[in-house]
Amino acid sequence: MSKHYLTIEDVNKTFHTGGNTTEVLKQIDLTIDRGEYVSIIGHSGCGKSTVLNIVAGLIPATSGGVILDGKEVNAPGPDRSLVFQNHSLLPWLTVYENVAIAVDKTFKGSKTAAERREWVLKNLDMVNMSHALNKRPAEISGGMKQRVGIARALAMQPKVLLLDEPFGALDALTRAHLQDEVMRIQAELQNTVIMITHDVDEAVLLSDKIVMMTNGPAATVGEVLSIDLPRPRDRIALAEDVRYNKYRQAVLSFLHEKQRKVETLQQKREEKDAQPLHSAQSA
Amino acid sequence: MIFITAIWPIIINTAVGVRNIPEDYRNVSRVLRLNGVEHFVKITLPAAAPYIFSGLRIGVGLSWLAIVAAEMLIGGVGIGFFIWDAWNASMISDIVLALIYVGIVGFILDRIVAALGKWVTRGTTTA
Numbered sequence: 001m002s003k004h005y006l007t008i009e010d011v012n013k014t015f016h017t018g019g020n021t022t023e024v025l026k027q028i029d030l031t032i033d034r035g036e037y038v039s040i041i042g043h044s045g046c047g048k049s050t051v052l053n054i055v056a057g058l059i060p061a062t063s064g065g066v067i068l069d070g071k072e073v074n075a076p077g078p079d080r081s082l083v084f085q086n087h088s089l090l091p092w093l094t095v096y097e098n099v100a101i102a103v104d105k106t107f108k109g110s111k112t113a114a115e116r117r118e119w120v121l122k123n124l125d126m127v128n129m130s131h132a133l134n135k136r137p138a139e140i141s142g143g144m145k146q147r148v149g150i151a152r153a154l155a156m157q158p159k160v161l162l163l164d165e166p167f168g169a170l171d172a173l174t175r176a177h178l179q180d181e182v183m184r185i186q187a188e189l190q191n192t193v194i195m196i197t198h199d200v201d202e203a204v205l206l207s208d209k210i211v212m213m214t215n216g217p218a219a220t221v222g223e224v225l226s227i228d229l230p231r232p233r234d235r236i237a238l239a240e241d242v243r244y245n246k247y248r249q250a251v252l253s254f255l256h257e258k259q260r261k262v263e264t265l266q267q268k269r270e271e272k273d274a275q276p277l278h279s280a281q282s283a
Numbered sequence: 284m285i286f287i288t289a290i291w292p293i294i295i296n297t298a299v300g301v302r303n304i305p306e307d308y309r310n311v312s313r314v315l316r317l318n319g320v321e322h323f324v325k326i327t328l329p330a331a332a333p334y335i336f337s338g339l340r341i342g343v344g345l346s347w348l349a350i351v352a353a354e355m356l357i358g359g360v361g362i363g364f365f366i367w368d369a370w371n372a373s374m375i376s377d378i379v380l381a382l383i384y385v386g387i388v389g390f391i392l393d394r395i396v397a398a399l400g401k402w403v404t405r406g407t408t409t410a
Contacts, residue, residue: 058310086307092332102315
């Protein structure tokens with residue numbers, strides 16, 4: 001038994017479609033300590049989301065398992081709350097009700113109605129959304145929706161917070177703003193967080209540890225980079241920090257040199273030249 | 284008979300609506316561990332509501348049509364009988380008047396159901 005808070009042990013995942021078998025994940029091993037902020041980065045299609053869904057319990061692993069705080073994960077539950085890329089708020093409920101539905105379900109036995117109401121308001125206050133309690137998701141901006149999604153996830157008091165490209169659908173300014181907000185909340189609550197991202201800057205800025213995944217099929221953990229930067233971090237000050245840039249460079253080199261997704265035009269041209277003309281045409 | 288005419292578009296539309304619930308909502312429900320009843324009341328019904336109401340609108344139109352036709356056959360009462368009677372008496376202007384009346388009532392019924400649907404599914408359709 002490991003003493004880590006969250007252990008992903010030898011997880012494999014294969015999908016069967018018709019007669020075909022696709023090996024998506026191969027031997028994913030990962031350990032995460034309590035209060036750690038871990039980012040998973042990799043090219044699209046490498047199975048990042050699959051890893052997160054397995055941790056969330058939404059899809060079962062083909063073999064291997066996930067252990068959270070001494071218990072095996074085999075079904076979705078409120079101790080692992082998920083923030084989706086496209087906010088996935090229920091559009092027929094107001095901002096308040098969207099958070100309340102999670103709180104009421106999670107704390108039905110342990111809190112009174114007044115305490116639950118208080119708790120909903122407190123969580124919405126934490127993401128600065130107190131002004132829009134009675135608005136519906138259609139009436140607020142994309143950044144605001146994502147805040148409410150984060151509030152809903154935090155309100156469940158999860159053991160681990162799972163973020164699936166939480167800022168992916170936002171513009172750069174809103175994204176930076178929300179990143180700061182998430183850093184502030186994480187510093188305050190000391191949550192354990194797993195975040196999936198495409199964004200190198202985001203990964204380096206927010207994480208304690210970056211997990212870089214190799215390309216699929218049969219993707220696995222390529223490298224794990226520990227980010228040893230003091231908190232609180234400031235994006236403007238860090239832009240000139242030597243260590244920050246070194247980490248950035250390390251991730252970039254992994255993604256663009258060791259695990260290049262698409263061959264460059266130059267390579268393509270050379271390949272084409274090497275082939276006889278007729279086969280190039282038939283291809 | 285009128286019921287049988289109207290029920291099919293409602294059933295089919297509801298089925299389509301339930302099938303079209305986005306995967307995200309179902310995932311939310313699973314993470315929250317909603318049980319069967321809660322899932323139905325809080326996710327399935329509101330998510331399918333716009334479809335149910337478009338089924339209702341078609342259903343109302345069809346049943347109005349069926350009512351008028353039934354009155355023509357049964358005779359004795361109603362706008363359908365009035366048209367049939369006017370036809371037999373060769374009162375063309377009465378028929379035209381009755382047709383306009385049938386059209387207006389059908390339109391108003393449709394509007395009522397649409398307004399009701401809009402009120403019930405407020406928020407959902409624009410998201």
